[in-house]
Amino acid sequence: MRAAVEFSDAGGRGIGEASRVGTSTDDSVVPDTTTCCIVGCGPAGAMLGLMLARAGVDVVVLEKHADFFRDFRGDTVHASTLTVLDELGLIDRFARVPQQRTTAIAVMTDDGTTTMADFTGLPGKYPYITMVPQWDFLDFVTGEASRYPSFRLLRNAEAYGLITQDGAVRGVRYRDARGTHELRALLTVAADGRSSVLRRAAGLPVIELGAPMDVLWYRLPKTASDPPGSFARLTPGRILPMLDRGTYWQGAYTMPKGSFAELKARGIDALHQDLRQWLPFMADRVESITDWDDVGFLEVRMNRLRRWHRPGFLCIGDAAHAMSPVGGVGINMAVQDAVAAANALIGPLLAGQLTEDDLRAVQRRREFPTRMTQRMQRIMQRAMISPALEARHAAQLPTAARAALRVSLLRRLLSRLIGIGFRAEHVRDIRHAASPHAPKSRPIIGPSWRR
Numbered sequence: 001m002r003a004a005v006e007f008s009d010a011g012g013r014g015i016g017e018a019s020r021v022g023t024s025t026d027d028s029v030v031p032d033t034t035t036c037c038i039v040g041c042g043p044a045g046a047m048l049g050l051m052l053a054r055a056g057v058d059v060v061v062l063e064k065h066a067d068f069f070r071d072f073r074g075d076t077v078h079a080s081t082l083t084v085l086d087e088l089g090l091i092d093r094f095a096r097v098p099q100q101r102t103t104a105i106a107v108m109t110d111d112g113t114t115t116m117a118d119f120t121g122l123p124g125k126y127p128y129i130t131m132v133p134q135w136d137f138l139d140f141v142t143g144e145a146s147r148y149p150s151f152r153l154l155r156n157a158e159a160y161g162l163i164t165q166d167g168a169v170r171g172v173r174y175r176d177a178r179g180t181h182e183l184r185a186l187l188t189v190a191a192d193g194r195s196s197v198l199r200r201a202a203g204l205p206v207i208e209l210g211a212p213m214d215v216l217w218y219r220l221p222k223t224a225s226d227p228p229g230s231f232a233r234l235t236p237g238r239i240l241p242m243l244d245r246g247t248y249w250q251g252a253y254t255m256p257k258g259s260f261a262e263l264k265a266r267g268i269d270a271l272h273q274d275l276r277q278w279l280p281f282m283a284d285r286v287e288s289i290t291d292w293d294d295v296g297f298l299e300v301r302m303n304r305l306r307r308w309h310r311p312g313f314l315c316i317g318d319a320a321h322a323m324s325p326v327g328g329v330g331i332n333m334a335v336q337d338a339v340a341a342a343n344a345l346i347g348p349l350l351a352g353q354l355t356e357d358d359l360r361a362v363q364r365r366r367e368f369p370t371r372m373t374q375r376m377q378r379i380m381q382r383a384m385i386s387p388a389l390e391a392r393h394a395a396q397l398p399t400a401a402r403a404a405l406r407v408s409l410l411r412r413l414l415s416r417l418i419g420i421g422f423r424a425e426h427v428r429d430i431r432h433a434a435s436p437h438a439p440k441s442r443p444i445i446g447p448s449w450r451r
């Protein structure tokens with residue numbers, strides 16, 4: 001078979017010298033090879049980049065945006081992620097990033113308020129969730145990664161295709177302000193989110209699981225007389241989760257799938273009216289949402305890949321499995337995937353001996369928690385979300401959900417699902433973790449891809 005791209009032979013000879021790159025986020029030199037190319041610098045890509053660089057693996061992360069400033073992306077840093085930061089020795093520095101703690105989430109109906117999740121009983125050192133704007137979290141993680149000489153983040157760099165050779169993926173094609181480029185790599189990781197261009201390019205089939213709702217995100221100021229803590233308000237036909245962000249509320253307006261166009265046609269006043277009616281303490285402020293540009297629309301999707309890998313190629317995070325917003329678990333899953341991938345792949349990447357079995361091991365490790373979480377989300381969608389969205393009268397918790405929440409074991413399960421997940425990943429001890437002052441490692445793209 002004719003190769004799409006010519007590669008050097010063993011150990012990346014001749015390539016490492018030509019592509020010697022500066023450290024960190026300096027993009028004055030365009031690299032043409034690396035050991036691991038990660039596409040997408042969301043929670044999954046940033047965390048994997050940090051962990052690989054820390055172990056001395058040469059890594060380039062491509063991010064199509066200039067910065068991380070995207071509103072309404074989910075700002076939860078879960079108990080499991082705090083544990084990972086602790087295991088990486090970063091928890092004290094992370095504590096300096098402005099954040100709020102959430103210890104419980106309640107459901108508010110016309111009947112009163114019921115605790116849905118209580119994180120104070122979680123095992124481990126971090127019995128809470130912290131709320132940190134996602135751009136601060138990503139700035140923190142990439143800032144830490146940039147201390148290692150083998151880490152490189154290229155911003156404004158958009159991947160648009162894969163380089164393949166003899167059936168294996170050997171890197172990506174990307175474009176930036178200077179034009180189009182090829183970046184060859186022993187391993188290419190798609191961490192490019194739920195609309196992943198690369199998983200499509202790799203031809204990996206997706207199993208769609210469906211979701212009954214779509215979500216609008218908005219932000220309103222908070223005052224001292226507002227109810228304390230985060231909660232979800234159940235109303236006839238709507239669910240209104242409210243995340244307490246200290247000085248403001250991050251609100252979600254959950255509606256039946258496909259109904260946003262109808263709401264939009266009724267004008268922004270229709271949204272004001274609903275918020276006034278169902279969250280009366282907000283009545284004096286809803287008009288600070290002046291038009292639809294102040295609102296973020298999330299078309300909810302739930303899916304997962306049947307196969308997360310091809311030779312030389314792996315999907316993680318939302319690129320492997322888009323999660324329903326139920327429980328706000330997407331960021332946790334993305335970070336946990338990154339930790340599992342780093343644990344499984346650091347050795348093979350350092351040795352330049354990557355096999356498809358190594359990639360299969362990552363899917364095997366993470367598929368179970370993905371399936372279980374999605375199963376729980378579907379149960380909650382059926383037991384709570386759909387009945388609430390279909391309700392036309394008094395807003396009560398469906399009987400089954402009320403009974404379930406009374407059973408403390410189920411509440412504990414839910415708290416664990418949100419705070420930690422089904423299988424907690426831990427940073428494997430890396431005996432020879434690279435020092436930030438170590439010389440830059442050479443990219444390894446050979447000796448060859450092995451099936």
Ligand SMILES: Cc1cc2nc3c(=O)[nH]c(=O)nc-3n(C[C@H](O)[C@H](O)[C@H](O)COP(=O)(O)OP(=O)(O)OC[C@H]3O[C@@H](n4cnc5c(N)ncnc54)[C@H](O)[C@@H]3O)c2cc1C
Binds near residue numbers: 197296316
């Ligand atoms: C409105 C909204 C609210 C949410 N709320 C929560 C919440 O409260 N809690 C929670 O846990 N989860 C929440 N989520 C889900 C959560 O944001 C995702 O599950 C999580 O960010 C997935 O991380 P990721 O790294 O896999 O992908 P993403 O965070 O989607 O990151 C993908 C990155 O890849 C980049 N990219 C995409 N294509 C390319 C390309 N071709 N080339 C280069 N770069 C590319 C993108 O710019 C992006 O930076 C929310 C999601 C949305 C949309």
